[in-house]
Amino acid sequence: WQHQYQLWLEISLDLVQSLYLAGRYDDAEAASAEMREHVSSDGDLLKLYVIQGKQYHHQARYLEAIELELSGLKLLGIELPTEDEALFPYFQKEAGHINDLLCEKADSDPAKFYDVPETQDPTHVLTQELLFDLFADSYLVGKGLLCATASAIMTRLAMEQGNSPMASVAYINYASTVCAMGADYRTGHAIGSLAVRLAERYAVPAWQNYTYHVFSLAVNHWLNPLISSHAYWHEASRLALASGSPYAGYVYLQLPHVLFAAGTNLQEVDKQVERSLEFLTTMGMDGIVGILQCIVIQPLKHLRGETNGRDSLDDDGFDSAAFLENFKEFPFFLGSLYYSMLRVACLSGNRLDPDMMAGWMETINGTQQGQIITVDSLFYYVQVLLDQVRDASEAEQAIIWERVEASMGTMRNWAALCPENFQHKLLLLEAEYARARLTEEGDVTTTLNTYDAAIDTALAHSFIQDAALAAEKAGKFWLHRRKPHLAKAYIEQAVAYYARWGATAWSRRVTKWPSRWPPTSVANNVALPGATFPPS
Numbered sequence: 001w002q003h004q005y006q007l008w009l010e011i012s013l014d015l016v017q018s019l020y021l022a023g024r025y026d027d028a029e030a031a032s033a034e035m036r037e038h039v040s041s042d043g044d045l046l047k048l049y050v051i052q053g054k055q056y057h058h059q060a061r062y063l064e065a066i067e068l069e070l071s072g073l074k075l076l077g078i079e080l081p082t083e084d085e086a087l088f089p090y091f092q093k094e095a096g097h098i099n100d101l102l103c104e105k106a107d108s109d110p111a112k113f114y115d116v117p118e119t120q121d122p123t124h125v126l127t128q129e130l131l132f133d134l135f136a137d138s139y140l141v142g143k144g145l146l147c148a149t150a151s152a153i154m155t156r157l158a159m160e161q162g163n164s165p166m167a168s169v170a171y172i173n174y175a176s177t178v179c180a181m182g183a184d185y186r187t188g189h190a191i192g193s194l195a196v197r198l199a200e201r202y203a204v205p206a207w208q209n210y211t212y213h214v215f216s217l218a219v220n221h222w223l224n225p226l227i228s229s230h231a232y233w234h235e236a237s238r239l240a241l242a243s244g245s246p247y248a249g250y251v252y253l254q255l256p257h258v259l260f261a262a263g264t265n266l267q268e269v270d271k272q273v274e275r276s277l278e279f280l281t282t283m284g285m286d287g288i289v290g291i292l293q294c295i296v297i298q299p300l301k302h303l304r305g306e307t308n309g310r311d312s313l314d315d316d317g318f319d320s321a322a323f324l325e326n327f328k329e330f331p332f333f334l335g336s337l338y339y340s341m342l343r344v345a346c347l348s349g350n351r352l353d354p355d356m357m358a359g360w361m362e363t364i365n366g367t368q369q370g371q372i373i374t375v376d377s378l379f380y381y382v383q384v385l386l387d388q389v390r391d392a393s394e395a396e397q398a399i400i401w402e403r404v405e406a407s408m409g410t411m412r413n414w415a416a417l418c419p420e421n422f423q424h425k426l427l428l429l430e431a432e433y434a435r436a437r438l439t440e441e442g443d444v445t446t447t448l449n450t451y452d453a454a455i456d457t458a459l460a461h462s463f464i465q466d467a468a469l470a471a472e473k474a475g476k477f478w479l480h481r482r483k484p485h486l487a488k489a490y491i492e493q494a495v496a497y498y499a500r501w502g503a504t505a506w507s508r509r510v511t512k513w514p515s516r517w518p519p520t521s522v523a524n525n526v527a528l529p530g531a532t533f534p535p536s
Contacts, residue, residue, distance in 0.1 A: 001038040009044055013051060020055035023284050028055055042075045046126055053133045060287035062137045062330070066146075069134040076127050080149065087145040094152035098174070101159040110171075110190045114197055119162035128154055128166040135173050142331025144366045151177045155191075168199035168211040176218035180369035182410075185222040185417055188370075192219035196232075209239035213251050216258070218370030225420040225461065226262050226372065233258055249285040252276040256296045261372050263464040266300060266502030273297060290327070293318055294336040295373070302344060305505025311350040313340055335360075335367040339377045346380035347469075347506065351388050354400055357381055372421075375414060379425045382407045383473075386436045408433065420461050427454035428470045435477055444481075448474065455493065468497035472510055 001008040012035050019028035032052050039045045049072040056065035070080060081087050106112035119125075131154045138147035154170035172195035178188030192215050199211035213236045216229035233255055240248030256272040273296060280289050298313040308314045320337060327333035338360035345352050364377045382404055389400045408429055415422040431450035438447060451474035458467035471493035478487035491510055498507035 005040065009039070009047075013047055016048065016055075017051050020051070020058060025055065025059060028052075043123070043126070046072050046075060046130070050126065050129050050133065053130070053137070057133065057137055058285070062141045065137040066134060066141070066143070069130050069137065072130045073127070073134070076123060076130070078127070078131075078153065080146070082146065084145050087149055091145055091149040091152055094149060094156055097156045098152060098159065101156065105159065110187070110194045111197075113159060113163075113171075114194060114201075116159075117162050119158075119164045121161045124157065124161050125164055125166055128157065128164065128170060131157075132166065132169050132173070139367070139369065140330065140332045142335075142363070142367045144369075147369070148177045148181075163198065165202040165204045165207060168195040168202065169207050171195035171198065172211045172214045172219070176214050176370050179219055179222055180365075180374075182413075189219055189223045205239045205243035206245035209236045209243050209245055209248060209251065212236040212239070213254070217254055221372055221418065221421055222370070222414070223418055225418070226258070227462065229258065230262075249280055249283060249288045252279045253288050253292050253295075256292070258372070260296050260299070261376060263462055263466070263501065265500075266303065269296065269300065269502075273300070287333070290323065291333060291336045294323070294333070294340055299340050299343060302347075303503035303506055305508075310509070311344060311348040313337075313344055331363050332367040335364040336373075338364055339368070339373050342377050342380040342384065346383045349387065350384075351391075352384060354385060354388075354392075354396070354403070357384065358403065375411075375422065375425070378407050378411060379429070382411075382429050383432055386432045389436055404433065424454050424457035424461065424463060424466055424470070427457055428466065428473065430454075431470070432473060435473075447477065451477065451490075464497050464501045465503070468494050468501060468503070468506075471497060475510070 001012075012031065016028050016031045016035065019025075019031060032048060032055075035048050036045065039048065049068050053065045053068045053072075056062070056068065070082070073080060081090060102108050102110065105116070131150045135147050135150040135154070138144075138150060151170075151173035154166075155174035158164070158167045158170040171191050175188045175192035175195060178191065179185055195211050196215055199208040202208075212232040216232040216236065220229045220232070233251070236251045237255055240251045253276065256269050256276050259269045259272055260266075273292070276292060277289065280292065294313075298307065298315070298318050301307050301315060302310075302313055306315060312320075314320055320341070323337055324334065342357070342360065344350065361377060361381055365374055368374050368377075385400050385404050389397055389404075392400055408426070411422065411426045411429060415426040427450055431447055431454055434443060434447040434450060438444070451470055454470040455467050455474070458464070458470060471490045475487045475490035475494055478484070478490065494510045495507050498504075498510065
């Protein structure tokens with residue numbers, strides 16, 4: 001460093017990066033500390049910060065990474081507040097700049113930014129990389145406004161200063177932010193589509209992998225069928241291996257989950273789980289393995305009867321309470337588990353405190369930006385509320401109905417955007433809403449027709465798991481009304497659909513219902529308050 005500084009700098013940066021990628025974190029830390037004593041400029045220090053921030057991310061040291069990234073941005077003249085009260089107006093100002101730039105430079109068409117000139121700012125790429133890392137780490141610790149603000153600054157800089165290999169990352173992060181906020185999905189999708197085109201133009205494996213990943217995870221399904229994202233996911237997985245990106249692990253996390261959410265046969269989901277676990281464990285990504293357990297592995301075991309009970313995700317290798325305690329400072333991890341716990345409650349008939357569930361939904365919506373997880377969580381949440389509304393006090397019922405109706409309004413908006421993905425979910429919620437409100441015999445036909453429409457629409461778009469759930473609910477409806485002969489056809493459908501999906505325990509469970517239902521307190525043709533779920 002004293003005689004051949006530039007050569008020393010390049011070798012030292014490569015060494016720090018190689019050490020952390022090899023899992024030698026202590027050695028990487030020591031090499032970083034030595035470098036900081038000898039770097040001669042803020043620009044060179046920033047290069048080290050970028051590498052060290054990725055190491056901390058890799059180790060799940062997200063808060064330390066954020067502190068480092070904010071320090072780096074401050075050296076570049078970008079001083080971000082950390083409190084939400086100050087961040088919100090900062091974000092609004094950046095979003096306003098973006099809207100102005102869209103109007104002034106592109107006639108409100110994001111696609112026109114594809115043809116803007118290359119950036120000439122020498123610090124542009126380094127600034128974008130720090131903001132990108134800040135976005136990712138903030139996302140994982142539930143700092144939603146910091147995450148959104150980082151994405152907005154990235155996009156504003158790309159629009160003002162020109163394109164670069166990182167332009168796709170800037171635009172895809174902001175596209176996911178716009179979709180997560182739920183204000184303008186079409187603009188979010190248009191910005192996301194611009195990101196995909198720019199990723200393909202520059203063809204940098206790490207950024208192309210990431211862009212495809214986020215487009216599939218948080219943007220594409222709002223306007224296009226979920227199945228159309230699969231090609232992006234598979235290409236992202238190929239690029240993940242080629243890129244060596246520390247964010248490649250999230251592709252391998254989501255590959256099995258998107259199959260699971262789309263209703264793919266569970267044996268195929270199992271195969272992808274094995275491939276994902278092999279990659280994640282080899283890379284030492286224990287935190288991501290934990291999320292995979294939450295959103296796919298334990299739910300698979302639950303559906304096959306391999307957990308401690310029909311209302312539990314736990315087994316000898318997983319403890320929900322311990323997970324919640326271990327990750328209590330990381331809302332992204334908590335939201336992942338809450339999502340699966342809502343599914344378990346919906347399937348099993350487990351009653352949950354409405355206020356607790358509302359808190360879960362707040363965490364999910366604040367951390368699972370624009371993901372299909374937010375849709376399915378809402379789907380299960382509403383059903384659990386409807387299944388316990390009759391047992392609630394009059395005051396509690398008013399609160400529950402208000403939450404149900406607000407949530408169903410959200411689902412209606414989603415179904416209007418992309419009926420292929422969301423219409424069947426809306427129909428099932430409407431059937432369940434009608435069932436919970438049912439007071440007159442004359443309403444039965446409309447309710448049953450809505451169940452049937454939910455089943456048919458789910459099957460038409462290959463959501464076999466939701467067709468099974470809709471048939472299950474329709475069967476419960478008739479069993480609840482002491483009409484087992486009318487329930488029989490729906491029960492047989494539910495059994496067949498669960499079996500086809502691979503949910504063997506749930507298929508067996510539904511088969512046993514007619515012999516165990518209804519309770520003797522059910523009067524013929526009269527809905528029983530609070531007795532929605534047959535026992536398993």
